[in-house]
Amino acid sequence: MSRLRVLPEIEAASYGRSSLHGEDCAWVEKNCYVDLFIELVHALKLEPRAMLPFTLAVDFEGDQWTFFKPQHSEMRQLYGVDVQEMNHWRPLVEHAQEQLAAGRLIAVEADAHWMPDTAGTDYRQNHVKTTIMLSDLDLDRQRLGYFHNAGYYELEGEDFRQIFRLDAAPDPTHLPLFAELVRIDRVVRRPEQELAELSRALVKTYLGYRPADNPIRRFAERFGQELPRMHEKGLPHYHAWAFSTIRQLGAAFELAAANIQWLGQVGGAAQADALAPAVSCFQQISQGNKALILKVARAVNAKRSMDPNEVFGDMAKAWDEGMACLDANI
Template sequence: MFDQLDVPSYTQSPLHGGARTWTETNCYIDIWIELVHLLGLAAEPAGVCAFSADSLPGQWSFLKYQPEDLRALYGIEVAEFNPWKDMEEHVLEMMAAGHLITLETDSWYLPDTAGVAYQLDHVKSSIMPLRIDPAARRLTYLHNAGLYQLEGVDYDGVFSKPGTSNVAPQPYVELVRVDRLDRDVETLPRRTVALAREHLARRPADNPVARFADQVRTIAPTLPERGFDYFHKFSFAYTRQLGLTAQNAADACRWLASQTIDPDVLTDQQRSELASAATSFDVVSQEMKNLQFALARVTGGRKKDIEPALTLVTDQWDEAVRRVVGALC
């Protein structure tokens, strides 16, 4: 299916561009952004899943494009896959049938994570193999913000070959079917509005960012004694997850606002409200990056007043959701 892909000349999705606040989101959403981009479709509509995101005890919810969302927007079918044989064999079988998989594996063997995890740390991450050459022990795959290639011992490690140690010995795997793609771009805005309303109907009854802020206020004073190992895990679970959620929400709002939609679906005033909501979500996203840097300074023992940022993001999230609800519900 992707036999002509060339890693050096690959052009990543604009949603992973260098000017983005979060050039990478989380490993799961990132591979979907790139796959949808490869298929010639807009990934922004899938960001409406952010409208139902919530603050949980100990973290902000890990944002994922839901299988039902991918089906409704793009006709992509996603289902859990039972990996009962050698994973290399499964990948070969699925590709021969024209299907793909998402594979949970060990970043120790992913060269694109050099300097972060590659041969440094065993961390679970999700990839999507696109081309495989068993004889050459070479794999081309989507991960994080782009398309990459690995080979040799890394190939063996990704597939948990004998003599390697993979942090995901029983990986979570999904089957991805793209043989029923819906390429009707004319109706995509209408379907996006319908999906956005479903997520809004499931949104928290209160402002989840207010609860998020309370948790940060409690944890921040303890960061100096906990150290930077804890901070890096904390920031991924808190500031990064809320930041990327807000960025996805902004993308979805801005995309809808830019579409020519039947006035019976969205009026010009409603699209204007969505554009304003996107601006507020952008503020939340950027402030989470700023807050992450501020909390790093706190961890290092410096004094930093984080209250203005927490107050701002709480208010801006509330404003953004109010405008989205007004426009779509």
């Protein structure tokens, strides 16, 4: 058979994505890696909100915020999903034939230039590294079904040939793309209460890994230093900076709020009330960054100054209060 489907029950045209990628989200797309696993867990009819405690440990790293992603050990613990690095030693299409036939998915770096779901941004315009998850391979029709960002999509024809480098001449200098095998043959379907207890334990763990001081205050200080450089270098530089900073901070805390809200709902009315202040604080950080990304763009374009304390003060306070709420109630 030329068509190999790991998840035969899903189709790109009718796929209903996770509520974590709903249009009402402040950040519909979070980052290319965590989005893949949110949608995979959702497609498996499991609860993706359980895996999100790792967002509580995000930190400001000086020139970027933590590029947050689920830990492989936690994917196995929560859902029985096993993720291992793939030894990419032969053409990707050959690996895909072998692994998809065995019921394994492949998460692999790819070029968004050849992905129709990025139409309007990168498709046929920019060469940008991203990560996709291969699920449905049809060699005869040259068609690929794949998870990417906030959903499940298909590409075909020239896009298919370019993704797999089918038309490229052998090139000994071409470095193979990083890839992982994703095994779903031992998926575990836990009762909601049991899953929530495991997730709650992870929250406690990640509270121990959170930054030792308020990272948003450090971000505010660095922002004051970076703004003159952005005035000088212009909007292209700003957009690259904002993706690695404002976007990652905002998206991380949108997911943190979703996890804590879900834990409150599963725990009952009293637990939901106790955790509500943390949910509100983390949503404030998420929404604040959503508004900020456009506000700073306008300031950069107009070469206008901004007071870092005014920009980040409320968000820094929300981080302190949200973490204190979790310390008291988790």
